Amino acid sequence: MRDLPWPAKVYLIAVIGAATILIGRSVITSGRLVAPGDLGILLVLALLFLVCESMPTLLNVEQFAVSVSFSAALAAVVLIGPEGAALVGFTAVFSVRPGLPLIKRLFNGAQFAICGYAAGWVYQGLGGVSGVPGVNVFDDLIGPYAAATGVFVPLNIMLTLTMIRLATRVRAMEVPLRGMVQFLLSYLGYGTFGLLVAGLWATVQSISAVLVLLPLFVARWAFGQYHAQQRSYDATIAALCQAVETKDYYTRGHCTRVSLASSMIAQEIGMGLERLRAIRYAGMLHDVGKLGVPTKVLQKEGPLTEEEFAAIQLHPMRGLEIVRGIDFLDEAYAGIMHHHERHDGKGYPMGLAADEIPEFARIIAVADAFDSMTSDRSYRHARSVEVAVDELRKNAGRQFDPVMVAAFARALERDPWQPPRRVEPPPPEATETPIKDHDDPTRPIEVVSGP
């Protein structure tokens, strides 16, 4: 509390005060908050609310932990009325989240209570009747209930976001609009659970809550498993790609950095989540075929023969061959296969030009060359980020897609690049360091033609 900026303090007190006044007014005008007959329902719903509130569920939108607790408050709107909803919401104060300071608990409880009141009034204002609904009145419930949800959810989000904004002084959460819309829709969708609980109350009372919650908890478990597997997968793919690079002393960490740079560009040009993930993996895996290039070719001093160069040119296809068994987006394959095509059509393996080159490949090409230039090589030291970007710009339109180069430059201004640590010259016993880097645009591989 003490370290909060003063606008946040004022806001906090205002919210808690408003909730107190609302509850106080209800007590004074009607003499009590809920009818004694509704106490049982209130207790069950409060319990339901607490259980959900204490276990926020990671649902489809990754930035947010959604808890479906609010559907219990909405069920209370139908079953008991505004006061009941407010009381159920207020139990957020007691949620089992160790380490949550009292002031935050109070704020949570207060804002849920306010939302409960607002939703309740809207529900009753539109002709919704509070009380256990009988059989066959379901159709009359839907309209007012939907309106109540439509008030509760945005109000809840607004109150919370304002608090976060005032307390942390960051700009309004930087969430892409699409994510926000998806989030709102799924939140509204979860509101239906409250309707289910309320609608079934007449038949099986509190069991309805169990029936609704059981699939949700299973879903929560499965989402948890999914996220664990996803993290584990990311770590595994990174470790395996690094293993492929261990042989080459200078390119260690190349794959992770290309993956990062590719996703920066992709984000800058506004790719969706699914494609973003695919390009991260494509960037990571773009050079796995390099092991197929014989070490002696990479170590050869001076120009290569055409055959030797052909061995280097084969590596994107080799890479594709390896990863083809993995169910990625097709774009990821295309990105791996064509990441050495050039904008002017002089690249390999197919000699595609400009727009013929798949988008993923154009992105990876820029990221790949950039990391090569900003890393140490046996024949030169790493260049600075500025020099490397200039070099990319100089080659834009010839080797690189100007759009991607521009996007990358913008992304770099926002998120500064962390160049790899300076590589100490390898110990003398490891003499076999490749002296060619096929990714380095400033030092193209020389090829002698002829027999």
Place this chain on the structure above:
Amino acid sequence: MTRALQSLDSGQLLLICGAGLVAVAGVAHTSAVGLDRPEIAIGFGALIAVGELARLTMPGNREVAPIGAAAALGYTLLLDLSDNPLRHTALQVVAVIAVGMIAGALPHLAVGRPPRLDAMARRLLTGALLAFAFRPLADPLYQLTRQDPPTWWPALGVMVTLITLTLLIDVLIAALLRAEQVRTAFRVAVRDEINMAFPLGAAVAASGVLLALATHSMDLVALLVFAAPLLVTQVAFRKYAGIRATYLQTVRALSRVTEVGGYVEPGHSRRVSRLAVAVGRELGMAEPELLELEYAALMHDIGQLSLSDPIPGGATVLADPAQARRIAELGAEVIKQTGVLDRVAELVRRQCDQIAEDPPLSSRIIKAANAYDDLVGGSADRDRGGAALERLRLAAGTAYDPDAIEAMTRVVDRLGVHKL
């Protein structure tokens, strides 16, 4: 189609025939006597079709259709619609399930994804089983709910009991099929199937009961809304199954970099992993262990990437022991980098251990499988396989685990090397 049929074993064929007969009986009877309350049948049938359309494949190549199963469950358990009792027979339930499933499978067929007949047959039979058990009780149970005061507890109790029993039978059938299909011990298969079926089964059962009760107190309109909790579950499981599949594919794919780099013979990692998994199964290992074994077997040579020069031919059984041990250590180091596959790393690290050092069973299996493949390679020659086994048997008890060698002999005998 004939090839698809040939790949089925006798248990599956029996199951499919049974399901076919039940479905024909249901449809024939229903078309003879007519549909009772067609609009309800169509509503639930449509939901079953949607569920079939949205079926997904869980780890271990298990096909499930949770939404369809819940809808079938809901239709079976339906007692009344807004206080009008429903008297559809078990045969009608079967007909609705069968028609719904076929309708949902057609779009899959149209885009060239043939149906998994055995999985569909199991789903249909499970639904039919519950229908035949529950429908005769529907009317008495409905009368109970009409008492004063109305009570739903007996109905609920019967529903939960019958669902549990049906799920158990379903698990047993699945385990029987699996035991036959992948040659694992029945009790291991039962344990695997229960672990797999429990979470999804609970969600489906709850949603099925929810659907039935919802249709009682509200109307058919609410049918789609009430599938909402299950929809969330379905999304979650689809993502989970997706990442599990991608994970396995990725490790399988990347295990090939050693081949592309010329460190090992083409196909070595994959053959070793297949043989190792088959041996592990023969020795009664359960699925989570088998997955770790498969990962470790796929990546057992990954340490070679840290060597500057490939060992000629990559045959680690012929390399000197110190070298082999170093490859194992380096490989374990790589796998440990992931931070999550520590147990797999340990299996890889100990793949060269002598029996006296008491390595884990999976490491012993990998050691034996690796040696076998180093000697036999991709060859399908039975004599060569026999000679290799003979050679390994000489070192059984010192270098190789005798049980693993025995199990491997059985596996190789049964499947033939080429069919692994």
